[in-house]
Amino acid sequence: MDAVLFDMFGVVAMDQSPVVRATMVEYSGHGHDAFWTAYWAPRQDYDRGDLDGPAYWKAVGEHLGEPLTSGQVEKLIALDLDSWSRVNEESVALVSELSGAGVRLGLLSNIPAELAKRFEELHPHVLDLFPTLGLSCRIGHAKPEPGAYRWCLERMGVPAGDVLFVDDNRANVEAARALGFHGHVFTSVPELRRLLGRG
Template sequence: MRTVLFDMFGVVAMDQSPSVRETMVDHSGHASSDFWSAYWAPRQDYDRGDLDGPAYWRAVGERLGSPFTPEQVERLIALDLESWSRVDEDSVALVRSLSDAGVPLGLLSNIPTELAARFEERHRRVLDLFPVLGLSCRIGHAKPEADAFHWCLERLGTSPEEVLFVDDNTANVAAARELGLHGHVFTSVPELRRVLKEGGLTAG
């Protein structure tokens, strides 16, 4: 292994804020289980860029059988962005140490257009650590689709067996392994440091 391809959310950035998740459910007016089932159903299309924010929330409302008002959609978009906007500074420090050591890096993130713009505005210092930036809404492919990985491999200029893919989602890691990449299911920064060391990748 000589290259590391990172996932964003749940690895470099934090998963959704629990408190904001509760606020989203309250604002929707639906039961939590129904809301999250509807939320995730069209998410791949949103992440891929096939839907923008208003269209995505219209799709969510249709699945709930109760369309959201324009005011609700505006608020839900804002809450959704807020829920995904925190970075993990320990992970960022690890990525920076790999970058400083000259390890080729890439990022492959399932991320909709509005959230990508938020990160470009607020977390440019994080995105700039990755010479290859595979944002699903910009590349037209979302994990675990094979084309999302192929897009990154082509721009990294390397073969699959030279790449360690790091993601907290087991399905995405399994998809990467099927394509010949090494895969690590992220659980903590110390555990990832151990895996990197065993793979001969230096992180300060």
């Protein structure tokens, strides 16, 4: 492929830490299912930048039927950031190889502002690999909204048919395919290497 557009979490970065996820549920004082239903309900608005951290967690509290105190919000923001802060070094190595080979690269991530800032502080070497950096909180679109993919295409300067979109979420991949991208549902780095001819 002439260009590859990567998802962040679950591909270049790790999914949420199971240990921190459990800590968040325990700290909330709610059941697992109730907490995660409330957590995800307003997440798209948070990722898109329509809500900041305190407003997002206020919305989570409303879904739980129990307002969160400012202290609880502060703690949950910190735990949430910690849960998403690990990179997949195996994936980063592959992206580095592609960059060195001259493949045009982009990153399209559903990521709220606080987490984007955290990644810039902790992993600038990772973000610097992507000349096109589509962070949802800064572009006003979040996957699977078509505007998110189109924003990246415009900046990558290539037609959708020349781009492989890689994401671990099938719905996001299908949305990209509907716009003419090639799509790959990520399961492992070795599988992606084989697809790219770098196995």
